[in-house]
Amino acid sequence: MPISDAKPIRNILFIMADQLRADYLSCYGHPHLQTPAMDALAARGVRFSRAYVQAPVCGPSRMSFYTGRYVASHGSSYNRVPLRVGEMTIGDHLRPLGLRTALVGKTHMTEDRDGMTRLGVDRQSVEGVFAAECGFEPYERDDGLWPDEVNPHDLAYNRWLRAQGYEGDNPWHANANAGRDAEGNLKSGWLMRNCAEPAAIAEEHSETAYMTMRAMEFIDEAGDQPWCLHLSYIKPHWPYIAPSPYHAMYGPQHVLPANRTEAERKSPHPVVGAFMQHEESVNFARDEVRETVIPAYMGLIRQVDDHLARLWEFLEQRGLFENTLIVVTSDHGDYLGDHWLGEKELFHEESVRIPMIVYDPSAAADATRGTVDDALVEAIDLAPTFVQAVGGTVPAHILEGRSLLARTRATGEGWRHACFSQCDYAFRGARLTLGRAPSESRAWMVRTDRWKYVDYDGYAPQLFDLMEDSAEQHDLGGSADHATIRDELRDELFRWLRDRRMRVTLSDTQIEARTDTHKHRGYLFGVW
Template structure:
C-alpha cells in the first residue's frame, strides 16, 4: 500500500431499499444519506444472498453464497475455518473492526474439537467472524442470558437507567400515563416514545463508539475497515423522542398488496401469509401505528450519520475513506400480506447500496445511479481490492465494484443474481410436511424476470417490467415455460459451480500446467505410473532435462 486508506462499512438492519429520500420516498427525511449518494454511486439493483439476518450477514462477511458457507439460518454457526473478510484483510495489514451487530454464532463445537480456547487471540477472531470486536452489540431479547452481555447494558446503568435488562426496560419500552411499563415488542405501543432519552438510545451510543474508535485508530496508524452495524430500524419498532412523532398516519404510503395474491397462492407463500406477524400487519391500523416509528428510527440513523461524516471531515479522513451504506435485508411491513422478510419480493431481498470511492479515478461517476446487478457478496472483494490486496476468486464468489465505481468497462459482468432461504426452522415446514433437507428456496433474477425455485413444489415467477409490484405469479403459466426454463438453466449452472476448493487458487494450479503436461514431475520422486520399460523411462528423463535447461536463466 502506497497511500493511507480506510473503509467505513455502514450496515442497517431491516432497512428497505425504498425507505430513503434519495430512493424516492416522498415523506422520509434522510439528507445525510442523500448527500452521501451525491458523492458516490447508488446501486439500485443490489440484492442480499439471504433474506434473514444471520445468513445474509455471513454471506456479506465471507463474500460467499449461503450454499458455500453453510450458515443457513439465525443461530446456525459459521463453521470454524471458513475464511472471512477479516482473514483476507489481516494478511495485508488491515484491521477489521466491529462496532455493532453481526448476528454471528460461534462454532463452539468446532472450536472445542480443534482445541481453540474461546478467549485466546485465535478464539476471539474465530468467534467474532473475523472482526476485532471494539463494541459488539447484537441487541438483546427479554429472557437472556447473554454471553457476553453487551457493553450498552452497562452504559445504561452508568447513566442511571438501572434494571435487570435495561435494554428491554428503558431503550425498548414506553411508559403509560400511570407510570406502567409498556413493552416496545407490542405493536400497539409503536407510537409512544421509548423511555430512554435520545442521546442515550442505542443508535447514538453506537455512533459515538464508532467515533471513539476512529480517534484511537489514528494513533495506531494501521489502515482499518470499520463495520458500523446498527441494529435499527429492526424491531422492536419503538424510537425515543423527538423521533417518535416526526411522522404520522398521513406519512404512511399505501400498502402494496392485492387480493389476487390470496387467490390460489403458491403453498409456501400461503403459509407465510398465515404467520402471526403477517396476520398482524394485515390488520387495519397496524401499519399506520408501526411505520411512523420505523421512519423515525431511520431519520435518527441519518442524523447520527451526519455527525459521523462531519467528524471524518474534521479529522481529514474523508478523502482517504471508502464509505459503504447498505442493509442486510428489507421488511415487508404488510406489503404482500406479509410481515418480517423471509420471502423474495423486492421489498425484502433488494437493499439500498451507496458506495463512495474517494479516489480521483471515481470522480466521473459521482452522483450517478447504476442499474447493474449487484450482490452483497461483492463488498468483501471490493474492500480487498481497495486496500490493494490480490483477488481471491477461488474463495470470494463476489466481484469487486471498483471498476464500476471508476467508470471502467467491465467484461462479462453477471447476468443473474441469487438469494437463498432455508425455511426448516419456520412453521411452514411443519404445515407443509417438508423434510428438513428439502426446505430450500432459491431466487434467480435477471433484472426483469424473477424466479423462485422451491424443492418439491412448482417454481414462482414474476415479470418485474409488466408487474413491478409482483402481484401475479406466473410459475405455472404455459405461456412462460421458456422463461422459467432459462432461469432454471441459470440456477443449475450456478449450483454446479460451488467454491469448495478454497485452499489452492486457480492461478496456482494453472501456473504448474506447462511443466506438469510436458514432463512428468513424478519421475524424479520415484513414482512411476504408466511407463513400459527402462528405455521409455530414460527417454522421458532426457526430455525433462532438456526442458529444464531451456527454462534456465542465462
C-alpha cells in the first residue's frame, strides 16, 4: 500500500536504546558503524539532527520523556529520585483515548512509595501499578541492572534464561553480561577490561533479542486494540559486552579519535574538572580502554539495529506500517573518553544530544519523508506528539513540549528558538570534590541555533560558539568580548524558569471561562 493511502494512526511504537549516542548511527554520519534498519526508518520519516534530552542521565531524562515535562517541573532530578505520585505520564494521557499503553524493557522509574502510602494507594491495585510503573502496563519491566531489591529468581528474563538451559540464580549476570575467554573462564562484564570477550550466551537469548521477541508477543496479543508500546532496549548501556558475532565486528581501527585536547584537560571548568576525576573518566582517558570498550559498544548498537530489522519485517507482514507512528531515540549519549570524560550527565553534545527519528504514516507527512530537520527538538516533544497523533487534545497547561507533527507535516507553525537541559550532580563524587551541598550542585543548559550556555550554581558559566567551535573546545565563559551574549542567554534561562507549568489542575480554557465571573457566582465583594 502506498504511504499516501495510509490509514489514520492507531498505534504508537516508541523505541528507545539506552545510552545511544546520536553520532553512532550511520544516518547521523558514523563512518564505520552501519545501522541500515534505523537508516531505513529515517528514509521513510524525518531525522531530527538537533534533538536534546532534558537531563543527560537515565532517570530524569526518562521522566521528562514520559511526563512531557521539564525536570524543573516534575522534580525527579536524578536516578532513584521518585517521580511524585500524581504526575501524569504518557499512559495517563493515552489510555482515555483508547490505547493500551505498555512497556517492554527499561524505564528507570522509582515509585513514590511515601506518597502512595500517604494517599492510601494499594501497590497491587490497577491504580497502584500505573502509579508505580510510570503509567505503563509492565508487560515486561526490566531495567537491565542487577536485581538488587528483589530476588534474581523473580526477574522474568532470568526465569526465561533458566528455561533455555542456563543455570544459576542470575544468568543475567553470569551469562548475558559476562564473557568467557579462550580457556572458558568466566569474565564479568562489569569490568571493562573484559569487553572484548563474547558474552557467555547465544545471541538469540541475549537481552536485545529477548526484548524484541517480547515486543512482538505484545503486538500480536494486543490484536485489534489500539496500542502504544514503549520498547526500551537496555543496550548499548553498560555492561559493555556483546554476544558473538557482534563482539568481534569492530576493532581498534574503527575507534574514532577522541574529541579532547591537552588544553581542555589542564584548565577545565571546576565542575567539569571534578567529573574528570571520576573513575570512569580516568579510565576512559586511556587509549587501551577506549580501544577495548568502543568496539563492544558499536557491536551492541549494530545488534539493536539488526533486531529492529526483524521488527520492521514483523510490522510489514501485519500491515502495521500503515497506521503506526514509530519513534527511535535514546535517553542520552555516552562520552566514551571525549572531553576526558566517561559516562554522561554534563552538557557536551556527546552526552546531551540524541538521535530522534520519527516515522509518521499519515499522508500529511508525505512531503517530509526522508528529510533531515535541523529544528531544536526536545525529548518532552514526544508526549504531545503522541496525544495529537491519535486524535487527542494536547493539554498545554500540563505538557511542556511541542508536537512534532508540526514538523513531520510541515504545517508552517512557529518553532522554539532555544532548548534546555538540567543537571543535578548532588549524588556524584564531583560534589564532594568541590565541597558543595546537595542543594548547590546544579547546572542548566540553554542551547540556541548558535550558542550553548551552561549556568552552574556558584561557578562561572560556560559558553560555546557552536557555529565556530562545534567540538566545544573553546570555552568563552570568561571572554570579555562575549559578556553581552552570556547576559542574553542568562536572561533566556530565567524566562524559561519563570514559564514552567505549575498550574496543572485547570486548563487555560477553564480559566478563561471563570475569569471575572464572581458576581454571577454570588460573590459581591467590593460593591458599594
